[in-house]
Amino acid sequence: MTPSIIRTLSVCQKEILQLVRDRLTFGMVVMIPLIQLVLFGYTINTDVRHVPAAVVDDLNNSFSRQLVMDVQATQVLDFKAMAYTPAELERMIRDGKVAAGLYIPRDAERRYYLGDESYAQLLIDGSDTVLGSAVSSLGRFPFQPGNVIGNSSQTESLATRLFYNPEKRSAISIVPGLLGVILTMTMIMFTSVSIVRERERGNMELLVATPIRNFELMVGKIIPYIIIGLIQVSIILTLGVVLFRVPIAGSLLSLFTACLIFILANLTLGLLISTMAQNQMAAIQMFIFVFLPSLLLSGFMFPFVAMPKFAQNIAEVLPLTHFIRIVRGIMLRGQPLNTMSADLLFLLAFSAIFLIVSTLRFSKRLE
Amino acid sequence: MNTAIRVRGLTKKFGDFTAVDHVDMDIPENAVYGFLGPNGSGKTTAIRMMCGLLKPTAGQIEVLGMQIPTQTEAIRLQVGYMTQRFSMYGDLTVKQNLKFIGKIMGVTGSRLKQRLADLVEEYKLEPIFENFAGSLSGGQKRRIALAAATIHRPKLLLLDEPTSEVDPNTRRDFWDQLFLMCEQGTTILVTTHLMDEAERCHHLAVLNDGKKVADGTPDSLKNEMNAVTMEISGSHIPAIKEQVNKLQPVLSATQVGVHLRVLLDTTLPQPEQWLTEQLSSFGDTLIKSTEPNIEDVFVMATRDNESVG
Numbered sequence: 124m125t126p127s128i129i130r131t132l133s134v135c136q137k138e139i140l141q142l143v144r145d146r147l148t149f150g151m152v153v154m155i156p157l158i159q160l161v162l163f164g165y166t167i168n169t170d171v172r173h174v175p176a177a178v179v180d181d182l183n184n185s186f187s188r189q190l191v192m193d194v195q196a197t198q199v200l201d202f203k204a205m206a207y208t209p210a211e212l213e214r215m216i217r218d219g220k221v222a223a224g225l226y227i228p229r230d231a232e233r234r235y236y237l238g239d240e241s242y243a244q245l246l247i248d249g250s251d252t253v254l255g256s257a258v259s260s261l262g263r264f265p266f267q268p269g270n271v272i273g274n275s276s277q278t279e280s281l282a283t284r285l286f287y288n289p290e291k292r293s294a295i296s297i298v299p300g301l302l303g304v305i306l307t308m309t310m311i312m313f314t315s316v317s318i319v320r321e322r323e324r325g326n327m328e329l330l331v332a333t334p335i336r337n338f339e340l341m342v343g344k345i346i347p348y349i350i351i352g353l354i355q356v357s358i359i360l361t362l363g364v365v366l367f368r369v370p371i372a373g374s375l376l377s378l379f380t381a382c383l384i385f386i387l388a389n390l391t392l393g394l395l396i397s398t399m400a401q402n403q404m405a406a407i408q409m410f411i412f413v414f415l416p417s418l419l420l421s422g423f424m425f426p427f428v429a430m431p432k433f434a435q436n437i438a439e440v441l442p443l444t445h446f447i448r449i450v451r452g453i454m455l456r457g458q459p460l461n462t463m464s465a466d467l468l469f470l471l472a473f474s475a476i477f478l479i480v481s482t483l484r485f486s487k488r489l490e
Numbered sequence: 491m492n493t494a495i496r497v498r499g500l501t502k503k504f505g506d507f508t509a510v511d512h513v514d515m516d517i518p519e520n521a522v523y524g525f526l527g528p529n530g531s532g533k534t535t536a537i538r539m540m541c542g543l544l545k546p547t548a549g550q551i552e553v554l555g556m557q558i559p560t561q562t563e564a565i566r567l568q569v570g571y572m573t574q575r576f577s578m579y580g581d582l583t584v585k586q587n588l589k590f591i592g593k594i595m596g597v598t599g600s601r602l603k604q605r606l607a608d609l610v611e612e613y614k615l616e617p618i619f620e621n622f623a624g625s626l627s628g629g630q631k632r633r634i635a636l637a638a639a640t641i642h643r644p645k646l647l648l649l650d651e652p653t654s655e656v657d658p659n660t661r662r663d664f665w666d667q668l669f670l671m672c673e674q675g676t677t678i679l680v681t682t683h684l685m686d687e688a689e690r691c692h693h694l695a696v697l698n699d700g701k702k703v704a705d706g707t708p709d710s711l712k713n714e715m716n717a718v719t720m721e722i723s724g725s726h727i728p729a730i731k732e733q734v735n736k737l738q739p740v741l742s743a744t745q746v747g748v749h750l751r752v753l754l755d756t757t758l759p760q761p762e763q764w765l766t767e768q769l770s771s772f773g774d775t776l777i778k779s780t781e782p783n784i785e786d787v788f789v790m791a792t793r794d795n796e797s798v799g
Contacts, residue, residue, distance in 0.1 A: 126596050133593035137582065144581045144622075329577035329638075331543055333594045334566045 134343025171257035176223040177204035294367035300423040314393025352386035372457030388442040391477035398484040417443040494677040500549035509535040511700035524691030525681040532700040533681035570644035580624025595642040629660035696791040717753040724775035
């Protein structure tokens with residue numbers, strides 16, 4: 124082995140020893156993916172069901188009763204209260220007793236058969252947009268009273284078919300995205316404090332007087348975290364499959380390859396932060412500066428295609444945007460790696476550039 | 491005698507502040523050479539430039555026949571540097587720290603094993619070898635820092651205030667170790683502001699405000715000092731001190747225990763008699779001349795705008 128490889132490996136070994144000793148960080152390696160996945164997986168739910176609702180039934184015959192039963196059968200609304208006037212219904216929504224209300228006017232049946240007017244009204248609490256839009260979609264609900272005579276004017280005019288996630292389960296799209304979010308969070312955080320910490324504790328004074336080169340120090344610091352990143356990927360995928368029955372349509376090899384490249388990109392970004400920050404606090408602030416846009420713009424929270432051009436341009440610079448595209452492709456659609464070369468190349472180039480820049484930025488002198 | 495470090499016109503500026511100002515120095519091989527100076531006099535800056543940690547603003551440094559900054563990497567393999575602040579990893583054990591530094595310095599395999607065994611023996615590391623470095627006492631920390639700095643058997647050892655914060659016994663052990671290494675052919679450069687450390691050096695350079703204001707062996711510095719040392723004993727030392735400080739030929743006065751130590755201008759023809767006359771009003775004072783020490787040299791050399799020969 125050349126002295127250069129020995130030096131790189133001893134930095135690696137030292138980092139691992141410190142990591143094992145540092146219970147908090149070591150715990151975070153396992154606990155962050157575990158807790159986040161369980162929390163996000165179970166709570167982020169765009170698949171809205173059992174919204175508490177009230178009904179005002181001015182018609183009160185078999186038509187209105189069937190309408191209420193059929194709406195209830197969609198499981199979107201749960202009728203748990205009766206009101207006597209639309210005004211009372213509004214008050215109940217305002218007071219937060221229910222989140223939606225169905226008003227069936229006295230002439231609902233007549234309006235229905237005339238077919239040119241709405242026959243009933245849905246009142247929805249729009250302060251939660253996800254909930255609002257889910258309940259609104261009930262407006263196109265195909266109601267067929269009597270279940271014998273079809274009324275062609277009320278059937279759906281457009282048949283839709285939903286690929287890859289036909290049941291619209293949120294966990295299926297959340298878990299791949301969460302894989303990227305958790306890796307961004309832990310990988311950048313670990314490396315962004317790594318060099319700053321040595322500077323703060325005075326260890327840098329020791330290192331700078333040795334023959335170790337910048338590149339050796341950088342690479343030696345990255346390698347242990349690559350292993351940790353891959354461990355996290357395994358934890359997240361296992362939990363995703365076991366707890367949320369998330370499919371992995373593509374090959375595991377391409378999935379891990381993509382994760383490896385993404386981990387590299389995040390680690391080098393963290394290193395760059397570490398060479399710029401004066402102390403650990405500043406490093407954490409810079410980390411948040413990068414993490415928040417990643418979370419909001421990458422397509423994890425909001426659909427990328429629906430964002431304004433300006434936001435899309437910013438998002439294109441962030442590694443997470445590219446990774447979310449790749450990982451959803453592999454996990455949900457079984458897309459082969461070679462069809463995603465543009466995103467993969469971006470991540471590789473990103474890693475190379477950031478590694479070089481942080482090596483150059485890091486000064487072995489103490490000025 | 492060969493020269494280990496040759497410095498010419500060495501200058502370092504941080505913005506407008508000049509930390510080291512045109513210093514010339516020849517540090518002989520196989521000696522313990524001390525940089526003596528008050529805090530902020532440029533000792534640490536000078537030593538850092540000599541191991542390539544800081545880039546000089548001007549001047550040349552030649553270490554072991556090699557040039558800084560062009561041959562810095564090669565120089566580092568021959569130089570051991572012990573920092574003023576404890577710089578080893580507190581969350582690693584002594585053994586892990588030494589192994590890590592050894593490998594970084596190019597000591598590997600069976601050679602590393604041998605060196606570790608030697609160091610455990612020489613520095614009595616056995617009882618603390620598996621302890622975390624952060625949990626050690628001040629003296630133990632200095633000991634393992636010195637062990638780490640010498641793990642690659644450097645020809646030149648640079649020590650930045652090595653024993654400023656340890657008790658006298660630990661300091662004695664530490665210096666015994668230094669002299670042993672010096673005996674075996676290592677050149678040692680020490681910065682200090684402690685008189686007993688300075689007294690032990692073979693050779694001293696006194697720095698003040700970034701300038702070298704004196705150099706020589708401790709004895710020659712004492713002998714060539716531009717002052718006469720007197721010791722006054724009496725019952726009203728603080729009052730005597732106040733009185734003495736008003737007199738023109740008095741360069742410095744400081745209380746040491748029950749005595750007042752006074753440095754007088756050498757131009758006075760009969761200093762003892764003169765001082766007795768000046769202090770006649772205090773009654774029973776005993777005045778006698780005494781041998782100068784390194785503290786006197788330090789005080790004289792670092793007086794503003796004054797220098798000694």
